[in-house]
Amino acid sequence: MKKMKVAPSLLSCDFSKIGEEVVRMDKAGADLIHLDVMDGHFVPNITFGPAVIAAVRPLTKLPFDVHLMIDEPLRYIDDFAKAGADIITFHAEAKSDIAATIAKIKANGLKAGLVIKPNTPAEVVYPYLADLYMVLVMTVEPGFGGQSFMADMMPKITAIKQECQNRQLPVLIEVDGGISDKTVVVAAAAGTDICVSGTGVFKASDPAAAIRFLQQF
Numbered sequence: 001m002k003k004m005k006v007a008p009s010l011l012s013c014d015f016s017k018i019g020e021e022v023v024r025m026d027k028a029g030a031d032l033i034h035l036d037v038m039d040g041h042f043v044p045n046i047t048f049g050p051a052v053i054a055a056v057r058p059l060t061k062l063p064f065d066v067h068l069m070i071d072e073p074l075r076y077i078d079d080f081a082k083a084g085a086d087i088i089t090f091h092a093e094a095k096s097d098i099a100a101t102i103a104k105i106k107a108n109g110l111k112a113g114l115v116i117k118p119n120t121p122a123e124v125v126y127p128y129l130a131d132l133y134m135v136l137v138m139t140v141e142p143g144f145g146g147q148s149f150m151a152d153m154m155p156k157i158t159a160i161k162q163e164c165q166n167r168q169l170p171v172l173i174e175v176d177g178g179i180s181d182k183t184v185v186v187a188a189a190a191g192t193d194i195c196v197s198g199t200g201v202f203k204a205s206d207p208a209a210a211i212r213f214l215q216q217f
């Protein structure tokens with residue numbers, strides 16, 4: 001039975017044909033498309049912004065899961081909403097006020113996600129859980145694809161999941177970084193609902209099989 005949702009990260013796609021890559025992931029059975037936005041300040045890498053997201057938006061009906069790794073997410077929420085984001089996830093460690101940023105995302109009619117880096121404790125997200133659709137727990141330092149999964153983040157996932165259950169809040173847990181056919185097992189056991197996969201799906205010889213494998217957990 002399919003339980004885990006899979007969000008292929010376009011960071012690992014062939015950027016010379018990004019539109020075709022979105023369609024390829026849709027046909028391969030992805031549940032969402034994960035779009036990593038990096039500004040060269042919050043993380044030491046630069047990717048793409050709203051114009052690229054808007055350009056590929058008409059090519060699929062899959063939800064766009066936009067992961068903002070930028071210093072000032074609040075300034076750009078309206079732009080990413082117009083570009084066609086469905087879920088906007090931003091970092092608790094960024095400079096914007098967290099409550100105001102969540103409110104801005106929701107005022108645009110979108111789902112809000114809060115993400116924490118490996119060194120940020122689980123408790124940081126607790127005050128905001130009632131207003132969140134999703135919490136994203138990073139299992140690598142954000143910035144690059146293809147890094148090793150940090151299994152020591154699993155207690156954070158379990159703690160956040162437990163806190164949501166205690167308060168009867170239907171918040172989803174997403175995990176991002178180093179997800180493979182091996183690491184998905186522990187991520188699922190810890191309470192992950194959605195896993196992001198960049199290299200694990202895009203570099204697979206059979207991406208549809210890789211997605212199906214991850215979805216069974």
Ligand code: DX5
Pocket residue numbers: 009010011012034036067140141142143144145146147176177178179196197198199200
């Ligand atoms: C890293 C990004 C991830 C990345 C995951 O900063 O947030 O979404 O693309 O790539 P893999 O699955 O290769 O670790």
Ligand code: ZN
Pocket residue numbers: 009034035036067176196
């Ligand atoms: Zn990401």
